[in-house]
Amino acid sequence: MRKIGIILAIFCFANVSAQNLIGESWKINVLIGIEEEGEEQYILSEMPTGSSSGYLVSFGKDKTFRSCYYALCGNDCFTCTSGRYIKLNDDYIHLFVYQIEQWGECKMDERVYRDLGKYYIYRPSPKLIYLIKSSGNLAEDRQIAEDTRLLVYFYFQEITDGKIKLRSSYARDISLSWRQCAQKYAKDVLRLADSEVRIIQTQASNNNMHVCLVKDKRTKKYYYVIGYVACWDKSGEAKKYLFHLTETEIQKLTHEYNQRKK
Secondary structure, three states, X not given: OHHHHHHHHHHHHXXXXXXXXXXXXXXXXXXOOOOOOOOOEEXXXXXXXXXXXXXXXXEOOOOEEEEEEEOOOOOOEEEEEEEEEEEOOOXXXXXXXXXXXXXXXXXXXXXXXXXXXXXXXXXXXXXXXXXXXXXXXXXXXXXXXXXXXOOOOOOHHHHHOOOOOOOOOOEOOOOOOXXXXXXXXXXXXXXXXXXXXXEEEEEOOOOOEEEEEEEEOOOOOEEEEEEEEEEEOOOOOEEEEEEEEEHHHHHHHHHHHHHHHO
């Protein structure tokens, strides 16, 4: 209960600076380093006010970080990852994960060593920070950041408002990574002869969405290939499928979403 109280205290009293990554608490799309190789993008946004649940991350001035799942209800499985970071310069941060803990309805305390590598720090707005897995080249990282603008504020479940049914017969090959699946989908379904998966973004939701931004190198057009969990079979195995939306469809849905918010 003490750990739950600490998380709730962080959530309730976090005062997010618009510019400062270090020394603040942020809402994040997924726990840092919960997967061995890390995410291609971590999305940090302003902590919400009022009742909420999800993931948060705090980067301490002592060069440590901690990302945790938080909820108002104590009857849950709470998971935290923690480690150290090296702020290389204004553009890059290097992340290392050393520990994964669970308590509540589940229990685990595992020491790990996960070098997640360098992440490019991209600030598209005062209250939003993207940590983008570095390609090893600053110019390319900046180009990926520009492509990321196509996904800024894009949250599939919110903008669709249930209008797009999650139906697809194109099942994910679990032996392939999401990047490989999106590339295969581009070839098999979109019939793109020369394409590139620019970005893969995990969006926290009931369906654990993965949004893959695919670029047709010939036409310079973009496609949003979306992977989601459709259901679970009798063995408890998640069934995952992919489908896509075009730039025009996303623009239309985003416009309708913005109109609803007014």
